[in-house]
Amino acid sequence: MKYVTANSGAVAVGLAFGPIVPEFVSANPDLIDYVEIPFEQLRHSPEAGSIQETVPVILHCASMSVAGFVPPDDGTMKAIEREAERTRTPWIGEHLAFITADAIEEDQPTSLTYTVCPQMSEETVERVAINLATLQQYFNVPLILENSPQYFDVPGSSLSMVEFVSAVVERCDVGLLLDLTHFLISMLNTKRDPVSEIERLPLEKVVEVHISGLNVQSGIAWDDHALPAPPVVFDLFERVMARVRPKAVTLEYNWSPQFPESMLVRHIDRVHEIVRN
Amino acid sequence: MIASRVHAIVAAGLENPELLARWKQEPESLGAYGVDPSAFDLDAIWKFAGLSAKVKHNGLRFDLPLTFRFLSVCRLEIEVFGAYAAHKAKARTRYALTVEGRIVELVDFLRDWLDFDKREHELLWDVIRHETALAQLRKRTPVVKKSRAPHVVGEIMLYEMTCDPRVVGELLREKSFDPDRVQRCVVHLCYWNPGDPQDIRILELDELGYHLLSLVDGKRSLADFKRISKKLMSALNELGSVGVISLG
Numbered sequence: 001m002k003y004v005t006a007n008s009g010a011v012a013v014g015l016a017f018g019p020i021v022p023e024f025v026s027a028n029p030d031l032i033d034y035v036e037i038p039f040e041q042l043r044h045s046p047e048a049g050s051i052q053e054t055v056p057v058i059l060h061c062a063s064m065s066v067a068g069f070v071p072p073d074d075g076t077m078k079a080i081e082r083e084a085e086r087t088r089t090p091w092i093g094e095h096l097a098f099i100t101a102d103a104i105e106e107d108q109p110t111s112l113t114y115t116v117c118p119q120m121s122e123e124t125v126e127r128v129a130i131n132l133a134t135l136q137q138y139f140n141v142p143l144i145l146e147n148s149p150q151y152f153d154v155p156g157s158s159l160s161m162v163e164f165v166s167a168v169v170e171r172c173d174v175g176l177l178l179d180l181t182h183f184l185i186s187m188l189n190t191k192r193d194p195v196s197e198i199e200r201l202p203l204e205k206v207v208e209v210h211i212s213g214l215n216v217q218s219g220i221a222w223d224d225h226a227l228p229a230p231p232v233v234f235d236l237f238e239r240v241m242a243r244v245r246p247k248a249v250t251l252e253y254n255w256s257p258q259f260p261e262s263m264l265v266r267h268i269d270r271v272h273e274i275v276r277n
Numbered sequence: 278m279i280a281s282r283v284h285a286i287v288a289a290g291l292e293n294p295e296l297l298a299r300w301k302q303e304p305e306s307l308g309a310y311g312v313d314p315s316a317f318d319l320d321a322i323w324k325f326a327g328l329s330a331k332v333k334h335n336g337l338r339f340d341l342p343l344t345f346r347f348l349s350v351c352r353l354e355i356e357v358f359g360a361y362a363a364h365k366a367k368a369r370t371r372y373a374l375t376v377e378g379r380i381v382e383l384v385d386f387l388r389d390w391l392d393f394d395k396r397e398h399e400l401l402w403d404v405i406r407h408e409t410a411l412a413q414l415r416k417r418t419p420v421v422k423k424s425r426a427p428h429v430v431g432e433i434m435l436y437e438m439t440c441d442p443r444v445v446g447e448l449l450r451e452k453s454f455d456p457d458r459v460q461r462c463v464v465h466l467c468y469w470n471p472g473d474p475q476d477i478r479i480l481e482l483d484e485l486g487y488h489l490l491s492l493v494d495g496k497r498s499l500a501d502f503k504r505i506s507k508k509l510m511s512a513l514n515e516l517g518s519v520g521v522i523s524l525g
């Protein structure tokens with residue numbers, strides 16, 4: 001098994017686990033430093049973990065409902081804990097979002113299969129702080145939080161995305177997984193200027209960066225890991241790199257088995273180039 | 278507005294888009310949960326449910342690459358999968374567990390939902406049937422049939438298309454795709470697995486061949502086909518005798 005080595009100061013470049021990754025990694029063993037793999041994938045398809053025989057793994061997660069009001073069950077938390085120990089991930093990236101919520105009529109909470117941007121309010125910031133204090137106890141490595149894509153105004157929100165993320169980071173002293181595409185999507189959908197807004201983020205807390213594609217359909221910008229990131233995402237990445245040096249940059253092209261390998265190599269090279277400069 | 282209540286409503290709407298439709302029709306039913314109905318962008322939540330449904334179908338991209346590319350470049354993904362998510366919620370059914378099952382269910386949904394007056398919908402219908410036929414035949418090893426009646430060697434699927442989906446596939450591989458560049462023409466295609474799933478063939482048939490092949494069911498005998506042929510000739514002669522056609 002391969003493990004992420006102690007931080008040497010270099011920015012590691014990796015890929016989100018997906019259908020093209022095993023073949024790509026075996027054909028290009030020196031091109032990437034790690035694969036980021038969701039806990040949920042390891043839970044439902046443990047064989048996916050064999051990728052770690054070839055390349056180190058960083059654990060990602062969508063099950064903890066950090067910004068929610070229904071906590072994950074102990075069995076799920078213990079399973080994440082086991083995967084964190086087994087993979088020796090240097091941190092666990094989790095969404096600053098909720099995936100489970102109280103039921104409106106039935107007894108059982110509503111459990112979704114994807115994370116949702118929470119109400120961005122002081123109340124939620126406090127909730128994240130409480131949740132993180134509980135969740136972090138399960139792990140010997142830090143949890144870092146990933147900004148959500150905002151597709152619509154969540155009622156009761158009193159903070160913008162940048163204000164919300166900043167408030168959480170300040171209140172919880174937590175590292176940031178800056179998903180640049182999520183950030184751009186949020187800016188487009190709330191009609192804010194991504195260039196000026198990104199400077200307002202607590203970039204010094206960025207541990208990891210995510211890069212993926214997006215598309216605009218039915219009047220809304222959407223996350224799309226089947227498409228390459230547009231140039232504006234790389235422009236934002238350059239701005240981030242001018243301010244900080246994250247530990248890792250993950251390209252999330254993990255939805256389509258047809259994602260062109262040549263494009264993938266170009267984007268890895270582009271990330272390396274920006275990191276070098 | 279209390280955050281946990283807002284989350285509960287958003288999650289319920291995403292889980293069951295039928296609720297979103299009801300709340301849109303009857304805002305007071307949403308207000309009954311102690312929230313301001315006008316604060317909820319129900320259309321956007323409905324579309325987000327579409328994104329989620331789309332992501333749940335990523336596993337189909339192996340078999341339906343052109344279909345997904347078509348949906349993406351024509352910006353139909355959210356609309357199609359939003360409607361599909363709502364349809365599933367209304368029917369109170371979950372998505373099939375297997376890729377094969379999900380393809381069948383998606384095709385069944387599209388058959389009823391697509392608006393065939395829209396060219397993009399027509400093309401989508403052609404492309405998804407084309408890829409579905411290839412995917413299904415590739416996964417089957419036909420049983421060798423022994424029959425004295427005319428029968429298909431292997432397995433076939435017959436489709437009448439409004440274009441040649443192979444041409445759409447080529448156009449989709451180009452940098453930009455314009456559905457208006459796809460020539461509208463009736464194309465009769467026979468997808469044929471002659472016994473080897475690695476050797477799926479596509480035969481382009483004329484209309485007569487297409488309909489004739491559709492009659493080959495392993496039960497109708499050669500004599501039946503001769504009778505059909507005689508009846509066809511007799512019908513032609515009758516039309517000729519009336520004078521509505523000339524037999525040349």
